[in-house]
Amino acid sequence: GLGAVSKMLVRRRAPSLLRSLSGVQRRLISSGKGSEYLTRVKAFMNEHVYPAEDEVMRHQNSASRWTVPKVIEDLKVKAKSEGLWNLWVPADLDPGHKLGVGLSNEEYAALAEEMGAVPFASEVFNCGAPDTGNMEVLLKYGSGEQKEKYLTPLLDGTIRSCFAMTEPAVASSDATNIEASLVREGDSYIVNGHKWWTSGALDPRCKICIVMGKTDTTAAKHKQQSMLLVPMPSEGLEVVRPLTVFGYDDAPHGHAEVRFQNVTVPSSNMILGEGRGFEIAQGRLGPGRIHHCMRLIGMCERALSLHCRRAMSRTAFGGRLSDKGVVRKDIAESRIAIDQARLLVMKAARSIDEGGAKKARREIAIIKAVVPLMAQKVIDSAMQVHGAAGFSQDTPLAYLWSQARWLRMADGPDEVHYETVAKMELKGHEGDAR
Amino acid sequence: GLGAVSKMLVRRRAPSLLRSLSGVQRRLISSGKGSEYLTRVKAFMNEHVYPAEDEVMRHQNSASRWTVPKVIEDLKVKAKSEGLWNLWVPADLDPGHKLGVGLSNEEYAALAEEMGAVPFASEVFNCGAPDTGNMEVLLKYGSGEQKEKYLTPLLDGTIRSCFAMTEPAVASSDATNIEASLVREGDSYIVNGHKWWTSGALDPRCKICIVMGKTDTTAAKHKQQSMLLVPMPSEGLEVVRPLTVFGYDDAPHGHAEVRFQNVTVPSSNMILGEGRGFEIAQGRLGPGRIHHCMRLIGMCERALSLHCRRAMSRTAFGGRLSDKGVVRKDIAESRIAIDQARLLVMKAARSIDEGGAKKARREIAIIKAVVPLMAQKVIDSAMQVHGAAGFSQDTPLAYLWSQARWLRMADGPDEVHYETVAKMELKGHEGDAR
Amino acid sequence: GLGAVSKMLVRRRAPSLLRSLSGVQRRLISSGKGSEYLTRVKAFMNEHVYPAEDEVMRHQNSASRWTVPKVIEDLKVKAKSEGLWNLWVPADLDPGHKLGVGLSNEEYAALAEEMGAVPFASEVFNCGAPDTGNMEVLLKYGSGEQKEKYLTPLLDGTIRSCFAMTEPAVASSDATNIEASLVREGDSYIVNGHKWWTSGALDPRCKICIVMGKTDTTAAKHKQQSMLLVPMPSEGLEVVRPLTVFGYDDAPHGHAEVRFQNVTVPSSNMILGEGRGFEIAQGRLGPGRIHHCMRLIGMCERALSLHCRRAMSRTAFGGRLSDKGVVRKDIAESRIAIDQARLLVMKAARSIDEGGAKKARREIAIIKAVVPLMAQKVIDSAMQVHGAAGFSQDTPLAYLWSQARWLRMADGPDEVHYETVAKMELKGHEGDAR
Amino acid sequence: GLGAVSKMLVRRRAPSLLRSLSGVQRRLISSGKGSEYLTRVKAFMNEHVYPAEDEVMRHQNSASRWTVPKVIEDLKVKAKSEGLWNLWVPADLDPGHKLGVGLSNEEYAALAEEMGAVPFASEVFNCGAPDTGNMEVLLKYGSGEQKEKYLTPLLDGTIRSCFAMTEPAVASSDATNIEASLVREGDSYIVNGHKWWTSGALDPRCKICIVMGKTDTTAAKHKQQSMLLVPMPSEGLEVVRPLTVFGYDDAPHGHAEVRFQNVTVPSSNMILGEGRGFEIAQGRLGPGRIHHCMRLIGMCERALSLHCRRAMSRTAFGGRLSDKGVVRKDIAESRIAIDQARLLVMKAARSIDEGGAKKARREIAIIKAVVPLMAQKVIDSAMQVHGAAGFSQDTPLAYLWSQARWLRMADGPDEVHYETVAKMELKGHEGDAR
Ligand SMILES: Cc1cc2nc3c(=O)[nH]c(=O)nc-3n(C[C@H](O)[C@H](O)[C@H](O)COP(=O)(O)OP(=O)(O)OC[C@H]3O[C@@H](n4cnc5c(N)ncnc54)[C@H](O)[C@@H]3O)c2cc1C
Numbered sequence A, B, C, D: 001g002l003g004a005v006s007k008m009l010v011r012r013r014a015p016s017l018l019r020s021l022s023g024v025q026r027r028l029i030s031s032g033k034g035s036e037y038l039t040r041v042k043a044f045m046n047e048h049v050y051p052a053e054d055e056v057m058r059h060q061n062s063a064s065r066w067t068v069p070k071v072i073e074d075l076k077v078k079a080k081s082e083g084l085w086n087l088w089v090p091a092d093l094d095p096g097h098k099l100g101v102g103l104s105n106e107e108y109a110a111l112a113e114e115m116g117a118v119p120f121a122s123e124v125f126n127c128g129a130p131d132t133g134n135m136e137v138l139l140k141y142g143s144g145e146q147k148e149k150y151l152t153p154l155l156d157g158t159i160r161s162c163f164a165m166t167e168p169a170v171a172s173s174d175a176t177n178i179e180a181s182l183v184r185e186g187d188s189y190i191v192n193g194h195k196w197w198t199s200g201a202l203d204p205r206c207k208i209c210i211v212m213g214k215t216d217t218t219a220a221k222h223k224q225q226s227m228l229l230v231p232m233p234s235e236g237l238e239v240v241r242p243l244t245v246f247g248y249d250d251a252p253h254g255h256a257e258v259r260f261q262n263v264t265v266p267s268s269n270m271i272l273g274e275g276r277g278f279e280i281a282q283g284r285l286g287p288g289r290i291h292h293c294m295r296l297i298g299m300c301e302r303a304l305s306l307h308c309r310r311a312m313s314r315t316a317f318g319g320r321l322s323d324k325g326v327v328r329k330d331i332a333e334s335r336i337a338i339d340q341a342r343l344l345v346m347k348a349a350r351s352i353d354e355g356g357a358k359k360a361r362r363e364i365a366i367i368k369a370v371v372p373l374m375a376q377k378v379i380d381s382a383m384q385v386h387g388a389a390g391f392s393q394d395t396p397l398a399y400l401w402s403q404a405r406w407l408r409m410a411d412g413p414d415e416v417h418y419e420t421v422a423k424m425e426l427k428g429h430e431g432d433a434r
C-alpha cells in the first residue's frame, strides 16, 4: 500500500546526479586534488549512498533499530577500499598523508557539503561526528599509548567514540559551569558526574568516551577543567536513556544521558594534563564547526532541490505552485541564503588553513551563528511547499530540519557566537569612542 | 536514573495554578457563565489534567502506545460527571443547552486556551479535534438517522471519528483537486480513493469517517464534491500506516494513510446531499479554527511560563539568563505576540457569535495566518533558552512546537489565508484605482 | 508641467470618504458619543482637511515655510466653531465637559486614527503634540496661576508650547541622565542647559516651554529632576537651529536645538514642586502614547489604501501588480498587522480609562514597542509598490514613513519598552523558578 | 552654538584611518595593482575627502546649493593629478590602460567600498553614477563621433551626463512599458516623452542625456526600444523640477522630472542602432550594480563604525550601551551581514571579470536583492543606537539610509531580482519534476 508515497521516496535521489562540478565549486577548490576527491565523493554518493537510503530508513523503523545497520558497515568497507576514507584529516596534522588523503580544510569542506545531504553519509567515509573531533583531539594531544589504544581503531572505523561535556544540572554552554569531578587517587582517576547529550554513547560500537570534568576546583577559572579518556563499558558508567530531538532518537547512534559513579580509569588516560580541558576544547571546535556547517549547506541544497521539484509538480488554485509569486520568492531567498552562507564557510575554512583555528575565531563564530539559522529557514520553506508531506517520513525534510535546529544549540547556542562577534567588533573600536 | 530530569518534569506543572483570573481574561469573558466555566476548567486542569501528564507520556512511550491510555478515559468520566463536557457546543446550535452548556464561541475560546496547554486535555472534556468539527457537521447538516447513529455516541464520548479529505496525489489545500470517487449504485455509494493525514483513524475507538470525494466530475467546480459517512471498520477500507510529524506519531490518535477500495455504504450516509461538500466544509472550518488558535495560545502561555522560569533558574557567563538583554527581549516579544494574537482570536470568535462564520471569513483567515506562525516563534524561543533540553522529551516544548508548525498547514496553509485576506482587501478598493 | 504627477496628488484624497463606520469601529466605540464624534471628524476630514493638503504642502515648500500657513488657522476656526475642539481632553480630567467634549481615552483613540492620516490634522482640532501633553500636565498639576497664563490660551489654540527634556550630551532615554540645572535664587529659578529635539520651539506661536532639569543633584535618583515653565522668548534662551529628520525639518513646527544660559523665571513657574519631575513625566506619557499610536494606525490605513490602489492601477511583466503573489502577500500582511495593532491600542486605551495610566503601564509599553515598528513596515511596503514615486514628495508615504521611524525613538526607544515588558513578565514568575 | 554637536561632526572622520589593509581585503585583491590602488585611495580619502565633508555639507545647506561646490572641483583636480582617475574603467574595455588604470571589476570593487563611505567621493575620482554607466555605454557601443563629442569630456570630468528611462505614467521596472517616442524624420530624431528620476539632470555641468524610447511600436517586444543621445540644454527639453527622496533632493545633482516636446537631434545620435535599447541596457547594468553594491558596503562599514563608537560612549540605565546584550547582538548581526554581502559582491565582480556580465546575471541579481536590503538594516540599527541624533543632519546615517532604501528600487526593485533568481533556479530543475 505504499504506491504514491514510495514513488516520492524514489524521487528522493541524488540532486547531484544531475550536476557535474559547478563553476562555483570549481572555483572554490583550489587544488586539483580537492576537485578530484569531490568528483569521486559525488560519484560514490550517487552510486552507493543515495540508493542505500531506503534500507537505512527501514532499519531505523524496525525492531533492531538500536543495532548497526549492516548496509552502513558494507558501505564503509567499500569507501575504504576506494580510498575515500578519513578524508577529514587535514594535511597539516598528517604530514605524509598516512592517515587521510592530505586535503586542506577548504578542500574537505566541499566534500562535507556532498556528504551532508544524506544523514549517514559522513559515517560511511569515516568522517562522522563526534568521531572526527575526538580523533583530532587524540591526534593533536594524545600520548603514544592513547593513540595506539583509541586513535588507531577509530581511524580504522572499527570502534566509535563519544564526548561527554554537557550536564543537565548546569548551563553547559558556559563550560566553566561543568561540575563532573575527576579526582586523582594514586595511579587512577575517579570520575563522578551526571552528563547528557553524549551523542553516540548508545551505539554498540562506542568504546571510548572523552569526559570533561574538574580536576581542581580551586584553580583559575579556565584551568579547572580536564579531559579524560573513559573506556566503554566501564564499571559505574551507566548509559541511562536516549534523549529525543523533536521526537527523533537518532538510533542507533543516540544522544544519551550518562551517569558516572566512581568510575575508575588509569591516570595515563588524562589527555594533555590536568587543567588543559579548555585548551583542548578550543582546538577541537574549529574544523568541526566547518564540517557541521558544510553538511548543513548540503542539506539545504537537497532541500532546495526538492523544493523546486515539488513546486513544479503540483497544481493548486489555477496554476503550478512554481508559478506563484510567493513560492518563487521563497525559492530565490533560499538560493541567495545558501550561496551567501557557503561563501562564508569556505572563507572560514581557508582562514583555518592559513592561520589556524584560533586566528579564525571570529569567522568560525560567524558561520556557527549564520548557517544553522539559515538552514532552518531554507528547509522550513521547502517543507511548506510540500504540504503536510513535508513533515512526514516520506521526505527527508523534517528530519533535516531537526538537525538544523539543534545545530543552533550544539557547539554553543547562537547567542554565544553573537557575543564573540560583538566583542571582537567592539574591541576594534576601543580608543575611538569618546 | 531520572534524578535531575524528573525534577524538570515536576516543574512542568500548571502555569495557571499560580494565576487566578487575570484582568484580561475577566474582560474577555462577557457573561458570568463564561467566567464560571473558565474557573472550573482551570481548577480541573490543575487538579486532574496536569498531574496526569506524566502517566500519559509514559503510556505514549510504552509498548501499548497504540491503545487508549486508561487515565484519559478515567478523566473523561470525571469531567463528564462534573458537567465539564461538550463545552464547545455553541449556544446557537443547542437551543435548550441540552448537548453542551450553552457558551458562545467567545466564551468557549477562553476555555480552549486553558485546554491547549496540555496536548490531551481537550479530549478529556470531549472537546478534541477532529471530533468537534465532525459533530458540528452532523449537528448542522446530519439527518435524524445520521445523528442517532453517530452524533449521539460522539457526544457521549464512547466513539471517535475522523475526517478524510487530503490525498497524497494532489495539492489538497485546493479542495477542488480532491479525486476520491463516490459513485451511487442503487441504494449505495461505492467509495474509491487514496487518502492520508486522516487524523484519528488509528485510534481503536474511531468508528466513523467523513469522506470527501467527487460525486459528479461534470458539475460546476464547487458542486462536484460531497461528504459521505463511512463506518469503520468497513470492507475495502484499509488503514495503511501512521504518518509521522517530525518524529512524533501522535499515538494512539495517529495520522493515517487510508485506502478505499470499493467500500460500499448505504446511500443514506450522504450528508446534506450530493454536491454539497464545499458548503459543509466551509461551515466546518470557522469555529474549529478558533479552537485550534486558542489552544495554540494556551501552548504559548505555557511555553512563555517555562521560558521565564528557566531563564531565572540558570546562570551562564557571569549572570542569570533572565538578566541578559537578548533573553529579556525574547521574553518581551513573546508576551507582546501572544497578547496581540489573543485579541485577534477573541475578536474573530465574537464575530462568529455575532454574524456567523461566513461573515467572519476575513477574521478567521487572519487568525489562521497569524497564530500558528506566532506560536512557532514563541515556542522556539522558549526552547532556545532551555538549551538542548528544550528539544527533548523532558519538556513539552518540542512537541508543542511541532503542533504549531503543522497547524500552519492543516486547515489550509498560510499562503491560502494570505490570499483570502488580500482578495478581500483589494476588493474594498475596486473602483478607486485608476 | 505637473500632468501625470498632479493627478497622483489628486488621488491622494481621503480613504475614509469611501468608508462609512466599519463594523470594527462601531464595536470599538462603546458609547453613542464616541461614534457620533467619529462620524463628525470623518466628515470634517473629508470636507476640509484632505482638500487643504496640497495648499499646506505648497506652503511647506515655499520661502515662507517657517511661518504658519493661513489655511491651518482657518481650519482651526472652523473646527472650533463646529465643536470639534480639544477632543483629546479626557472626561475624567474635565468633569463638566467644559474644556473638551467628554470622551474617554478609548473613544478619542478612534478619532486620533482619523486625524493621523494627515500630518497637520491633529493641530486643526487643537489635538496636536506636544501641546496636548503639555496641556494635560497643566491641567493635572498646574497651579491656578499657571493654568490661567498658559493652559487657557493653549486650550484656545492661540499659543503653542514645547517640551524640553532631551539633551545632546547624554543618553536622554534614561531621564536620570538629564543635566540641565534649575537653581533657585530667591523668587526665581535660573536655568542653564543645552537641549535639543525641542519640538515646536521654532513655531512662531510657541510661547511656553516646559523644561526638565535638576533642582537637586544630591537627592535620590528619581527626586532630582523638576519641571519648570519657561516663557518664550526669554533672555538667555536661544533657539539655535532646526534639526532634520531624514530630509524633513517639519517647518514651521520644527525640532529645535535650544540653549539656556542663565534664563531667569519666577519661582511660581515650578510645576508641582521641586523633585516632582519624574512623577509628572510618568503621568504625561500614558495618553500621549495612545494618541501617537492611533495616529500611526491612521497613517497605516492611508498607506494601505494607497498600496492597494497603486497595485491595481499598474501593470508590469504581464499583469497587474495586484495580481502578483508577493504584492498580495504584502497587502495581507499589512492588513493583519494593522488590525492586530489597533486592537492592542484600543485595549490599552480602555485600560487607562478603567484604571489609570499607571496600571496600564505594561500595555502602554507594549503598544509603543509594537505600533511604530509595525507602521514602519506597513508604510515601507506601500512605498515599495509605488516604485520610486513612493520616496518622493508626490505621495505622503515617505514623510509618513519618517514619522513612524522617529516614533520608534521619541517617548523612549523600542529597547526601553521591551525592557519594561520583560521586567513585568519575569516578575510574574518570581518564586516559580528554581 | 554648535558645541556638543560639532564634536559629533568631528567624530565623523574616516573609519579607515584606523585600519590598514585587513586580511580580508588583502585576500580579496588578487593583484598587486589592486592592492596598491586601494592603499592610495584610502590615503586620499583620509587626507582629502573626509576633511572636506563638512564644507560640502555646508554648501548643500546654503542658498547656492544647486551650484557645484568648488571644493569638489578642487578635489577632482587633485585626484586626477595623483592618477586616481577613472579607476572604474575595466581593463578589458581599455586595452592599453589609456583611459583608466587597468583594474579588474573585482579590484575596482574594493575601491568602490572605500568611496561609498562618503556620498560625494566617487565623483572626486570621476567614478560617480550615472556617468560611469553612461561612459561605459559610449565606450562599448558609441560611434567615433559620439565618443569624441561626449565620452572624451566625460572621461575628462568636464561635463556630466544623465540617463532618462523611467516615466511617471508606467511601471518602469518593466522596460517594455517605456512609452517615450523617438521618431526618425530625415536626418533627425524627434523625441517626445515624459520622464522622471533622471538623476543628474539638474546639475549645471550636465550636458548630455541618454534617452530610452520607442523607435518602433510594431517590432518584437524587446526590439522596440532604442537609446538616443540628447544634448542638454535642447529646445523642447524642459527640466521640470527636482524630486525628493525622503526629503533629500541631492542638490546639485538632483533627480529631475523632464519633459521632451519635439526635441530634435541628429540621427547620428542614435546609439548602436534602432531597436538595440534592451541590449545596451543589459550591458550597462552589470558593473554598475557592482559599484552601487560596494558603495553600500562602504556605507555599512562606516555605519557600523559609528554604531560601535556611539555604543561605547553613551551610558543609560546603569551601563554603557555597548555592554547591553541587545546592542551587542545588533552589532554582531551587522558585522555578519556585511561580511556575507561583501563576499557575494566580490564573487559577482569576479564572475563578470571571468565571463562577462551576461554569464554573471544570476549573481548580479542576487547582490542587487541582498545588498541594499542588508544596508538598510545595518544603517537603521546604527541610527537606533544614536538615539534621535541618528535621524538628523549631525551624523551621515539618515542620509546613507535613504540611499540604501532607494537602491532597493533603482536599477530594478527587489521583486524583479528575486524573479530572476527564481527563474534560473527552477530552470535548473526542469525535467526533474514529475
Ligand atoms: C542533538 C544534540 C547533540 C549533542 N551532542 C553533544 C555531545 O555529544 N556531547 C556534549 O557534551 N554535548 C552535546 N550536546 C549538548 C550541547 O553542546 C549543549 O546543548 C550546548 O552546549 C548548550 O548547553 P545547554 O544545553 O546546557 O544550554 P544552556 O547552557 O543552559 O543554554 C541555554 C540557553 O541560554 C541562553 N544563553 C546562554 N548563554 C547566553 C549568553 N551569553 N547570552 C544570552 N543568552 C545566553 C541561550 O538562549 C541558550 O540557548 C548536544 C546537543 C544536542 C541538541
Ligand SMILES: Cc1cc2nc3c(=O)[nH]c(=O)nc-3n(C[C@H](O)[C@H](O)[C@H](O)COP(=O)(O)OP(=O)(O)OC[C@H]3O[C@@H](n4cnc5c(N)ncnc54)[C@H](O)[C@@H]3O)c2cc1C
Residues within 6 Å of the ligand: A314, A316, A317, A321, A324, A326, A327, A384, A385, A386, A387, A388, A389, A391, B130, B162, B163, B164, B165, B166, B167, B170, B171, B172, B173, B174, B196, B197, B198, B199, B200, B245, B255, B406, B409, B410, B411, B412, B413, B414, B415, B416, B419
Ligand atoms: C498533523 C496533520 C493533521 C491533519 N489532519 C487532517 C485530517 O484529519 N483530515 C484531512 O483531510 N487532512 C488533514 N491534514 C491535511 C491538511 O489539511 C493538508 O495538509 C492541507 O490542507 C494542505 O494540503 P496538502 O498537504 O496537500 O498541501 P498542498 O495543497 O500540496 O500545498 C502545499 C503548499 O503549496 C503552496 N500553496 C498552496 N496554495 C498556494 C497558493 N494559493 N499560493 C501560494 N502557494 C500555495 C503552499 O506552500 C502549501 O503549503 C492534516 C495535516 C497535518 C499536518
Ligand SMILES: Cc1cc2nc3c(=O)[nH]c(=O)nc-3n(C[C@H](O)[C@H](O)[C@H](O)COP(=O)(O)OP(=O)(O)OC[C@H]3O[C@@H](n4cnc5c(N)ncnc54)[C@H](O)[C@@H]3O)c2cc1C
Residues within 6 Å of the ligand: C130, C162, C163, C164, C165, C166, C167, C170, C171, C172, C173, C174, C196, C197, C198, C199, C200, C245, C255, C406, C409, C410, C411, C412, C413, C414, C415, C416, C419, D314, D316, D317, D321, D324, D326, D327, D384, D385, D386, D387, D388, D389, D391
Ligand atoms: C522627531 C523627534 C521629536 C522629538 N521631540 C522631543 C521633544 O519635543 N522634547 C524632548 O525632550 N525630546 C524630544 N525628542 C527626543 C526623544 O524623546 C529622545 O530622542 C528619546 O528619548 C531618546 O533619547 P536620545 O535621543 O538621547 O537617545 P539615547 O538615550 O542616547 O538612546 C539611544 C539608544 O540607546 C539604546 N538604549 C537605550 N536604553 C537601552 C536599554 N535599556 N537597553 C538597550 N539599549 C538601550 C537604544 O538603541 C536607543 O535607541 C524627539 C525626538 C525626535 C526624533
Ligand SMILES: Cc1cc2nc3c(=O)[nH]c(=O)nc-3n(C[C@H](O)[C@H](O)[C@H](O)COP(=O)(O)OP(=O)(O)OC[C@H]3O[C@@H](n4cnc5c(N)ncnc54)[C@H](O)[C@@H]3O)c2cc1C
Residues within 6 Å of the ligand: C314, C316, C317, C321, C324, C326, C327, C384, C385, C386, C387, C388, C389, C391, D130, D162, D163, D164, D165, D166, D167, D170, D171, D172, D173, D174, D196, D197, D198, D199, D200, D245, D255, D406, D409, D410, D411, D412, D413, D414, D415, D416, D419
Ligand atoms: C533616487 C533614484 C534615482 C533614480 N535614477 C534614475 C535615473 O537616473 N534614470 C532613470 O531612468 N531612472 C532612475 N530611477 C528610477 C528607477 O530606475 C525606477 O524607479 C525603477 O526602475 C522602478 O520603476 P518605477 O519607479 O516605475 O516602479 P514600478 O515599475 O512601478 O514598480 C513598482 C513596484 O512594483 C512591484 N513590482 C514590479 N515588478 C514586479 C514583479 N515582477 N513582481 C512583483 N512585484 C513587482 C514592486 O513592488 C515595485 O517596487 C531612479 C530612482 C530613484 C529612486
